[in-house]
Amino acid sequence: MSELDMQHVLVVDDEPGILQEVSLLLSASDVPRVVTLSDSREVLPFLAEKSVSIVMLDWVMPHVTGRDLLERITSDYPHIPVVVMTAMGDVETAVGCMKMGAFDFLTKPVDPNRLVSSVRKALQVSELGNQNRILKDYLLDDRLRSPEAFEGIVTRNKKMRGIFQYIEAIASSRQPVLITGETGVGKELLANAVHRVSGVSGPFISLNAAGLDDFMFSDTLFGHKKGAFTGADSKRDGLITAAAGGTLFLDEIGDLSLASQIKLLRVLQEKEYYRMGSDLLLKSEARIIAASNMDFSALRKEGKFRHDLYFRLCAHEFHVPPLRERLEDLPLLIEYFADRISRQLGKPVPSVSPDVVSSLEHYPFSGNVRELYNMVHHAVTCCETGILGSSDFPGLKPVQARTPVVVRDGNPLFDVFGKFPTIVQVEDYLIEEAMRLAHGNQTMAAEMLGVARPTLNRKLKEK
Numbered sequence: 001m002s003e004l005d006m007q008h009v010l011v012v013d014d015e016p017g018i019l020q021e022v023s024l025l026l027s028a029s030d031v032p033r034v035v036t037l038s039d040s041r042e043v044l045p046f047l048a049e050k051s052v053s054i055v056m057l058d059w060v061m062p063h064v065t066g067r068d069l070l071e072r073i074t075s076d077y078p079h080i081p082v083v084v085m086t087a088m089g090d091v092e093t094a095v096g097c098m099k100m101g102a103f104d105f106l107t108k109p110v111d112p113n114r115l116v117s118s119v120r121k122a123l124q125v126s127e128l129g130n131q132n133r134i135l136k137d138y139l140l141d142d143r144l145r146s147p148e149a150f151e152g153i154v155t156r157n158k159k160m161r162g163i164f165q166y167i168e169a170i171a172s173s174r175q176p177v178l179i180t181g182e183t184g185v186g187k188e189l190l191a192n193a194v195h196r197v198s199g200v201s202g203p204f205i206s207l208n209a210a211g212l213d214d215f216m217f218s219d220t221l222f223g224h225k226k227g228a229f230t231g232a233d234s235k236r237d238g239l240i241t242a243a244a245g246g247t248l249f250l251d252e253i254g255d256l257s258l259a260s261q262i263k264l265l266r267v268l269q270e271k272e273y274y275r276m277g278s279d280l281l282l283k284s285e286a287r288i289i290a291a292s293n294m295d296f297s298a299l300r301k302e303g304k305f306r307h308d309l310y311f312r313l314c315a316h317e318f319h320v321p322p323l324r325e326r327l328e329d330l331p332l333l334i335e336y337f338a339d340r341i342s343r344q345l346g347k348p349v350p351s352v353s354p355d356v357v358s359s360l361e362h363y364p365f366s367g368n369v370r371e372l373y374n375m376v377h378h379a380v381t382c383c384e385t386g387i388l389g390s391s392d393f394p395g396l397k398p399v400q401a402r403t404p405v406v407v408r409d410g411n412p413l414f415d416v417f418g419k420f421p422t423i424v425q426v427e428d429y430l431i432e433e434a435m436r437l438a439h440g441n442q443t444m445a446a447e448m449l450g451v452a453r454p455t456l457n458r459k460l461k462e463k
């Protein structure tokens, strides 16, 4: 179970009757892991030991008062929202609590609806705050916790590294993820990384919504009951059943019909669905990742995509940059694909002539990495000389390489950079490697690089 999922809702009151009432009410409203404490002296040790998402605090208590605890919590645990409960319904106490940093103020006897809605809001704020903190930590130290989840995604681009870190930051959340970007940029590959990082036990199931009418979409996603329609000779489970406990990846979501959008919205809101022809309500626990190469603000303005569905889907969202905006990835990808393809074809791995890279740098790549893969596949298949040159890439206008044509010739620099690197590229690489080997410890990395720590720190910020 993830770190965020393990967080407790702590209710503190010296009256056992109130503790029981609040605890029952919250449990009945699906608020998980409610812990109660009747002795206010145990609150700070509990906070020091356990992970707490929100605290519900009685104001008037023996030993340590609600006021004292509120002061300590807002100063030592500013990320934990505190909801104060008190019988003194006076305006002054309420204003005082809020000024001291309380998240909300409830008067006793507490109205059940008001209590549950306050706790839900506080939980949302707490989860957002948690994710922001995790994200900030990641952005500050540029380390990956699960590098193995990103194996097979070749990149040296800063924005792509940022996406890796974002994916790790949202790993513990079960909220939907929306991935946008042009066709072939690697959205499905990254969706798979989200799945792997999240460590869920179920499978990664992919459904491409392009060209599916509402009937086909519903049948594929939800399945059908025997006899639901002509030809439905037996019951069939949909992909949502197959994705139980795992991830459901919905590709080309921008193509979804309005009727299908309503059904998907229900799955996201209620986590419930019906098989076609059946009135048996089924539950879905699959995490949903959606992807599209369309512009959602345009689709929404034109009335082709529901606002409510969009807002449900984009609880977490990232945009994958097109290949032409991360040209530093070109040589690495060409080498990676050339290597993979030549092994598949049983051919010796060719070198890549720098003029190929220079020419490809001017190519528009409307099909992005997928298009590059196809071009390299063709080139490797046709190549007879052991060196991939511009002539192996039909349709590519040769651009004279600014660097002299250097054949790989066992030079290790080519293994790393795919071409003769610039000074900036070597520096970036050295810094990245030092940080990786030093496990993100800047002092150690600076020592390895032979520079002062502030110099390394400045360079990391400039990157």
Ligand SMILES: Nc1ncnc2c1ncn2[C@@H]1O[C@H](COP(=O)(O)OP(=O)(O)OP(=O)(O)O)[C@@H](O)[C@H]1O
Pocket (backbone or CB within 6 Å): 152, 153, 154, 155, 181, 182, 183, 184, 185, 186, 187, 188, 189, 190, 251, 291, 292, 293, 369, 370, 373
């Ligand atoms: N950074 C990368 N490293 C290695 N392979 C990549 C990378 N990005 C994409 N690919 C490969 O390019 C192909 C296209 O990637 P993918 O299917 O993930 O793109 P997509 O954005 O989901 O495309 P579409 O919008 O058409 O569904 C796949 O074969 C994938 O393995």
